[in-house]
Amino acid sequence: MDAKTLCLGVLVMGDASGYEIRKMFEEGPFAHFQDVGYGSIYPALSKLSEEGLIAVTDTPGEGHPDKKVYAVTPAGREVFRQSLARAPMPDKVRSDAAFLMFFAEFLDRDHLNAVYDDYLAFYRARVEIMQGLDPEGVPEGRLFVRGLGLAFYQAVVTYMTENRDLLLNAGSGKADAAE
Amino acid sequence: MDAKTLCLGVLVMGDASGYEIRKMFEEGPFAHFQDVGYGSIYPALSKLSEEGLIAVTDTPGEGHPDKKVYAVTPAGREVFRQSLARAPMPDKVRSDAAFLMFFAEFLDRDHLNAVYDDYLAFYRARVEIMQGLDPEGVPEGRLFVRGLGLAFYQAVVTYMTENRDLLLNAGSGKADAAE
DNA sequence: AATGAAATATATCGGATTGATATAGTATAA
DNA sequence: TTATACTATATCAATCCGATATATTTCATT
Secondary structure, eight states, X not given: OOHHHXXXXXXXXXXXXXXXXXHHXXXXXXXXXXXXXXXXXXXXXXXXXXXXXXXXXXXXXXXXXXXXXXXXOHHXXXXXXXXXXXXXXXXXXXXXXXXXXXXXXXXXXXXXXXXXXXXXXXXHHHHHHHHHSXXXXXXXXXXXXXXXXXXXXHHHHHHHHHTHHHHHSTTXXXXXXXX | OOHHHHHHHHHTTSOBOHHHHHHHHHTSTTTTTOOOOHHHHHHHHHHHHHTTSEEEEEEOOTTSOOEEEEEEOHHHHHHHHHHXXXXXXXXXXXXXXHHHHHTGGGSOHHHHHHHHHHHXXXXXXXXXXXXXXXXXXXXXXXXXXHHHHHHHHHHHHHHHHHTHHHHHSTTSTTTTOOO
């Protein structure tokens, strides 16, 4: 999904600044299935503005730093709808941690342990963030996707916990079973 | 993970051509957690070659098209080990389908149904591919990661199946509950 | 009131990646 | 013999990514 469509997606839910758009993909409801950085957001907002798909309200001076709030126009809403009408590209997962664990025999024990611990902690935190998102009065599609993300995170946490020994105590017989 | 490290990762498991490396990320054991295209693989192989980290065996003519088989050198193996010693970047998921389903109310019914069906079929196929991979004599790290991928895919299939109505029969009361 | 740390906010840049496409030999079958 | 598909290498423009620069505000500490 290109940066322009992602920005429109945030804006159809409410006006926002570039900074606020970024936060949606960092911590907000999109965090677990899309990502886009400032290097894509700002050029995208410029283009969308040129094309008349969004309108900018610039508030310079007045005691605070410039704050440009973007709002989607009716034309933008229509373009967004058309973007969603296409068939989606297949999902893509990029997990460097999984790559490391795949080659566990190339890592020294301490590093492997740290990778495992950090990875599990990361996913546990994600579960909590997702559970914290308020599901009140949210359209069904958003509820569905939120549940999907949660199911995914929980599956990872469960698997990691249940199969810890397979990765970390491999080949060590039943030696240092105590932790 | 940069393309060079990904290529080295494939090559430490056995010699391969650029085409074969690609297949590893398309269907092979890396398919569910990394991706890299020809546009990254060929430049990476050139650089690795220049740096003496891999060796090329060119077999031109002889009835078949050129086939360049790459093999990792001892220096390459060491560089690979060092690459793995760094802390991994956080996971990244990019799901355009989830983005569409998030905005379910913007999609017409037929398209939403198609998106749901294709998505579920895609993940069911992934589960079968993963289950088909032979786990005989595989190091523990690879078993662990294979299981992790499988757990993830199965969680998606289960959630999608159990929550179908939330997405597709939203707001329709208890009307056409029979399917 | 000064200092520093953290958060808010916009923006840019080089290098890397992506998806599409070009090219071409082999194989199989209609 | 036409064509469809697979194997195989390679390139390219458009885009994207991670890092960084800049600057103001807010808030707690000293």
